[in-house]
Amino acid sequence: MLRHCTTNGYCDRPIGTGAINVAPTIGVFDSGFGGLTVLKALLEVIPQSNYLYFGDTARLPYGSKSVQTVARYACEAARFLEQQGAEMLVIACNTATALALPQIKEAASVRVLGVVEPGAQSAHAASKSGRVVVIGTDATVSSHAYQKALASLKIEAREKACPLLVPLVEEGWVDHPVTEQVASIYLQEAFSDGFSSADVLLLGCTHYPLIKPVLRRVVPTTVTLVDSAESTALAARELVRSTSESNSQERSELRFFVTDSAEKFKRLGQQFLCRPISNITHIDLKE
Ligand code: DGL
Secondary structure (H helix, E strand, O other), rough: OOOOOOOOOOOOOOOOOOOOOOOOOEEEEEEEOHHHHHHHHHHHHHOOOOEEEEEOOOOOOOOOOOOOHHHHHHHHHHHHHHHHOOOEEEEOOOOHHHHHHHHHHHHOOOEEEOOOHHHHHHHHHHOOOOOEEEEEHHHHHHHOHHHHHHOOOOOOOOOOEEOOOHHHHHOOOOOOHHHHHHHHHHHHHHHHOOEEEEEEEEEEEOOOHHHHHHHHHHHHOOOOOHHHHHHHHHHHHHHHHOOOOOOOOOOOOOEEEEEOOOOHHHHHHHHHHHHOOOOOOEEEOOO
């Protein structure tokens, strides 16, 4: 039976149950809307797959919740996506990956790819100084998942929680002076005191790709922005390539599942995905 490489920390699980010569149906999980930035990146590099997206919009944000709660929610979502036919899971939510990737892998019977490892690998490749600043939610930063992943690559990391950025992005203030001021305060602190030589800013939260232009303006020009959404999509493509041939399908089928209002998801979600969203089903996960 075909098994998957574990060297990058990916799940050592068989690929689906049947044919392996077509791109797998990929389940993408996030606490809500932000994971659509990862889906967008996936669609760019693996357009031949079908996607099932689960946004736990009734229970967001995850970034301020405990490990136990996030792990429970994420495992429920992973099982749901598998029941719907996902043959591989991408945990788009940085908080869920940072806090609960081992538990999710345990709960799933298909391959599971999180965002931390690919993000750390890309930051390692981009840094010459060996110093990286990582920004994320409170929970992601408290877990030190990025710091540990980077330390294993001999990169020194400073992690900085930026909790105000998620609500600002969800408010649609992606290019607003207030967002720029808030980002500037966080990042001036992060790049000070011994970290002025850091040359990479690793975006460790699903929402930050939307404010890349703002972030670009407030960090030194010598700093490279590394987007964990893009890194994860490329890592997913490698996994898909290693196990399947591309099929002739030209357009992906997208299905969305949300735990709160489908209408709100349709409205807000298209800003993250940069395309209209349809095929949304509201679901109620039983506790
Ligand atoms: N998706 C979360 C993350 O990437 C951000 C939003 C939340 O806190 O739920 O960490």
